[in-house]
Amino acid sequence: MQDERFLPIGAADPLRYIDARYEPHDPLFDADEPHDRFPRLLRKRRAAAVVAFIAGGISCGVPTVPALRATDSILVQLAEDASPPPGRSRPDSGPPIVSLAVVADGKAPLLRIPLQPGDDPEAIADSAARQPGVEFAEPVYLYRTSKTPDDARFKEQWGIAQVGAPEAWNQTTGSRDVTVAVIDDGITLDHPDLAPNLWTNPGEIAGNGVDDDDDGITDDVHGASFLEGAVTGDPSPATANEAPYHGSHVAGIIGAAGGNQIGIAGVNWKVSLMGLRALGPSGGRSDDLAMAIDYAADHGARIVNAAWGGGGESHVLAQAIERAAGRGVMVVAAAGNDARPQPEFPASIGDDIVSVGATTPDGLLAAFSNRGALVGAPGVGILSTTSAGRYQRYDGTSMASAHVAGLAALLWAALPDATLPQVRKAIVESAHVISGVEAGRVDAAAAIEALGRESSPSRGAIELSHPSLSFTARRGRIPRAQTVSLRVVGGGARRWWAQASSDWISLPVTSGTTPARVTVRVDPAGLPGSNGKATVVFRDEAGQFVTLSVSLRIGGGPPVSIHGDGCDLRDDGRLHVRAGAGCELRAAEGESNGVQWRLPGGETVNGARLFGHFARKGEYQVLVSRDEGEVDPLAVVIE
Numbered sequence: 001m002q003d004e005r006f007l008p009i010g011a012a013d014p015l016r017y018i019d020a021r022y023e024p025h026d027p028l029f030d031a032d033e034p035h036d037r038f039p040r041l042l043r044k045r046r047a048a049a050v051v052a053f054i055a056g057g058i059s060c061g062v063p064t065v066p067a068l069r070a071t072d073s074i075l076v077q078l079a080e081d082a083s084p085p086p087g088r089s090r091p092d093s094g095p096p097i098v099s100l101a102v103v104a105d106g107k108a109p110l111l112r113i114p115l116q117p118g119d120d121p122e123a124i125a126d127s128a129a130r131q132p133g134v135e136f137a138e139p140v141y142l143y144r145t146s147k148t149p150d151d152a153r154f155k156e157q158w159g160i161a162q163v164g165a166p167e168a169w170n171q172t173t174g175s176r177d178v179t180v181a182v183i184d185d186g187i188t189l190d191h192p193d194l195a196p197n198l199w200t201n202p203g204e205i206a207g208n209g210v211d212d213d214d215d216g217i218t219d220d221v222h223g224a225s226f227l228e229g230a231v232t233g234d235p236s237p238a239t240a241n242e243a244p245y246h247g248s249h250v251a252g253i254i255g256a257a258g259g260n261q262i263g264i265a266g267v268n269w270k271v272s273l274m275g276l277r278a279l280g281p282s283g284g285r286s287d288d289l290a291m292a293i294d295y296a297a298d299h300g301a302r303i304v305n306a307a308w309g310g311g312g313e314s315h316v317l318a319q320a321i322e323r324a325a326g327r328g329v330m331v332v333a334a335a336g337n338d339a340r341p342q343p344e345f346p347a348s349i350g351d352d353i354v355s356v357g358a359t360t361p362d363g364l365l366a367a368f369s370n371r372g373a374l375v376g377a378p379g380v381g382i383l384s385t386t387s388a389g390r391y392q393r394y395d396g397t398s399m400a401s402a403h404v405a406g407l408a409a410l411l412w413a414a415l416p417d418a419t420l421p422q423v424r425k426a427i428v429e430s431a432h433v434i435s436g437v438e439a440g441r442v443d444a445a446a447a448i449e450a451l452g453r454e455s456s457p458s459r460g461a462i463e464l465s466h467p468s469l470s471f472t473a474r475r476g477r478i479p480r481a482q483t484v485s486l487r488v489v490g491g492g493a494r495r496w497w498a499q500a501s502s503d504w505i506s507l508p509v510t511s512g513t514t515p516a517r518v519t520v521r522v523d524p525a526g527l528p529g530s531n532g533k534a535t536v537v538f539r540d541e542a543g544q545f546v547t548l549s550v551s552l553r554i555g556g557g558p559p560v561s562i563h564g565d566g567c568d569l570r571d572d573g574r575l576h577v578r579a580g581a582g583c584e585l586r587a588a589e590g591e592s593n594g595v596q597w598r599l600p601g602g603e604t605v606n607g608a609r610l611f612g613h614f615a616r617k618g619e620y621q622v623l624v625s626r627d628e629g630e631v632d633p634l635a636v637v638i639e
Helices: 045-055 119-130 158-162 248-256 287-300 315-326 396-416 418-429 444-452
Strands: 068-078 098-099 101-104 108-116 134-143 173-182 223-225 272-277 284-285 303-306 331-332 354-359 375-378 382-385 391-394 437-441 462-464 468-474 482-488 495-500 512-513 516-522 531-540 545-555 560-563 565-570 576-577 583-587 597-598 604-606 610-613 616-625 631-638
Touching: 068 119, 068 287, 068 315, 101 287, 101 315, 108 287, 119 134, 134 287, 134 315, 158 375, 173 248, 173 287, 173 396, 173 565, 248 272, 248 382, 248 391, 248 396, 272 287, 284 287, 287 303, 287 315, 303 396, 315 331, 315 444, 331 396, 331 418, 375 396, 375 418, 382 396, 396 418, 396 444, 418 437, 418 444, 462 531, 462 545, 468 482, 468 516, 512 516, 516 545, 560 565, 576 583
Parallel strands: 173 272, 173 303, 223 272, 303 331, 331 354, 354 375, 375 437, 468 545, 576 631
Antiparallel strands: 068 108, 068 134, 098 610, 101 108, 134 284, 382 391, 462 482, 482 516, 495 512, 495 531, 531 545, 560 583, 565 576, 583 610, 597 604, 597 616, 616 631
């Protein structure tokens, strides 16, 4: 969290630097408060639910932390089946086609729309929210973690004792089957206390330069980076002279390897730490953080540690957290370090967040910690991992949230079939009452005992991320593979088996343990005619099943379909677009990540759908290609 403090070498008093009176002036937290809240939410529909989701955990009338906003883009949530809102026409300069990045894809995509230098993000978002087909629009908010130290301290881990981890270790020391996503500034992959517990993507082959699991990211073996929308498979922190190693510190609290005779032990001796880098030197953007949360849920994380805040109350982040909670993922958030009467966003969200305040060695809430969090956990003078082979002591609610994320992982290691509500209930009901938090200070041993008292674990149904997949192939071509995610409702690890009803469907993997990503391939050569429909049935060890519908159509139609007002694919095979129009182009290959669009000027966009503003009049060409090297040209006339 912002302004987490550290103990200087030789400090005798572990509470020396928790008094908020000694904090330096901070331009982020000492700026004027914004005058309004949610000004761009002009429609009801789904957006009304988002307002309730956010506002449910926020007290009215209490000053909130002022928000920083990015100036390069805004975020626009489209309604279902809507096309991009119109943009600006540029008669003389700039790219003729401006791509609009997809931040979250589903029935209704969330788009990142670039701004011009000097544009006011608030005003542009207000204008965009009034366009037909737009659910809401908002600026890109910025979130920050701590200002971290460069002095290593090797002291006793009092926090591990306070949360009762040693007693809990009599029951379990953790499990590699439980994945915790650390969404932060990266994880030191070569730290000897972290390397044994790094998450490994089961569908990815390290170093081969191929997107083996068809998630659109190459070589995301131990996680991914989402900085500034440039998605890569490397979650490492920045170079040594820039990196604060905040993510590495919280990762060590959650799961530094135990019993290895070096360094420290985390709350879990064994766990899978998924590194997701979404914060850089200037903080984290709401769109990057939302993408990281979606990645975590889609790749099997049971817990997300969100040790950051200080930005605006973002609908985009609230929706991502809501999606994760709906898939059984616990999101643990730091309350903030400003001695305020309520947690800051996103810890201020209600039941879909476990908010955490920081406690001192004497078991009380630290003076710097925001009040009103759900639970408290150690957050003063916490020793953990930083750069390779090094350890340091940090203060802050980030350290506290990491203890609780580690506790949740320990509970799921003890009872893998427990649901999200059961684990949350066990953490809350076993807490020791202290002033300043709702439930109290967490206790790992008592939480495991409370979870064990639950009646038989709930056998939630298994569910798919998509009910159907649609493949389209031009004659003589094999469509690119597509993927679905399989999970247990409410979370849980469960064995599953899959079987296709037709030979033209192939499954590279036909069994596994939830949560899982499943690749589906089709071969038109096995199709009797030009159209086919079949199913893939997934069954679990509890005897429950879910069915995926698969369709395949073979034809000689155009390589793309076009959607949007002022966008028309005519009989001459050329796309005619009114200058300034927003269009969606869908590749005929279906929802595959293996499609690439090369725009005039050389920009490339990956994915089955291209959203864009067609800005400058003239005749141009867009190239639509696939991994197999086949390229289809599309003539574009902007009028």
